[in-house]
Amino acid sequence: MRDLQITTTGPIVDKVNYVGASLTVDSVTYPARMRGRGNYTWFLPKKPYKVKLDKSTAMFGFPKSKDWALLANMLDESNIRTAVAYEIGRRIGRWAPRSVFCEVTLNGSYQGLYQFIESVEVQPGRLEIREMSGGDTGGAALTGPYVLEQDAYFVDPGWITPLGNEMNYDVPDVVGVPQQEAYIQNWINSFERLLVTGDVAWLQYADLPSWADWYLLQELTKNYDSQWYNSCKFYKDQGEPGRVVLWPPWDFDQSSGGWGAQQIPRSGWWTRQQRDQRNNWLMYAVRSPVFAGLLKHRWQTIFLPALADLDAYITTLADDLREAQVRDRAKWFGRPPALHHTAPFISSWLTVRKGWLTTNL
Structure with missing residues (x-):
């Protein structure tokens, strides 16, 4: 769990116009620009963001890039479903976006638990294919x-x-x-x-x-x-x-x-x-x-x-997020999570689903 302090030069009001920003984590500040992202999720109270650093940087030890995203996960009150799916993707030997969970403060206002994540880009360490240009016409x-x-x-x-x-x-x-x-x-x-x-x-x-x-x-x-x-x-x-x-x-x-x-x-x-x-x-x-x-x-x-010990991953991830989850829920929900938004439920659900697929594929 990391603390991420963000200061912007103005409000982030849409998904088109970038606003100047600075991101501070572990006492290091990174100049950047930010805008909104998402479709349906952009209209929820807790906003997701696109982050473009001024300089390609290996944030949190991941391969260098300017392009990142801050996922709000407001539809997933457990906050872990996307991380679990991508963990499965990596376990089967393919690239899937890596992420770090952060508690975000934006312009002095606590915004709750976010997932700072690699976006899908044609770049070394992400989608490693040739990047076309406008001159590729024949x-x-x-x-x-x-x-x-x-x-x-x-x-x-x-x-x-x-x-x-x-x-x-x-x-x-x-x-x-x-x-x-x-x-x-x-x-x-x-x-x-x-x-x-x-x-x-x-x-x-x-x-x-x-x-x-x-x-x-x-x-x-x-x-x-x-x-x-x-x-x-x-x-x-x-x-x-x-x-x-x-x-x-x-x-x-x-x-x-x-x-x-x-x-x-x-x-x-x-x-x-x-x-x-x-x-x-x-x-x-x-x-x-x-x-x-x-x-x-x-x-x-x-x-x-790849799924053999997924329960342990889910348990560890949920334990790491537990205290931040309480603060995030106080900010955005004001109530306990529904049963299906808890880590034990997700773990059990995937176990039963795995068995069903094994029988029916």
């Missing part, structure tokens, strides 16, 4: 990698596929580079058509291990957004024809037994279900015997060993 350079996000809020530049999915550009920002926009739109639209129509050729254009790992993590935790709805990040790798790599994970504040005020069942499928008019890629993927077989194999050989 040849192999044009083929990627393109980082995209399916997000129904659709607040960032992008396009809606012919089959109804909202694709948001992430890296590069291809707006204004017509060659890049045309290439990635045509590629994804074609891939999606193969997948949704049941053409087995889709398997050639998907990095299947990443698809299996992303799906299993989402289904294990019953992540609310994972029905190809929000915060579904992926990238098309470089090369022709290339493949869709379904990773990294992001946003688990509504998962592992709790969607805000709602306690959710431990059994039953979630991620593979159709949600609305958009075509859920995972619903079609699990129909493939090849993919279904890979899910069973990776669950047995990779996920189950």
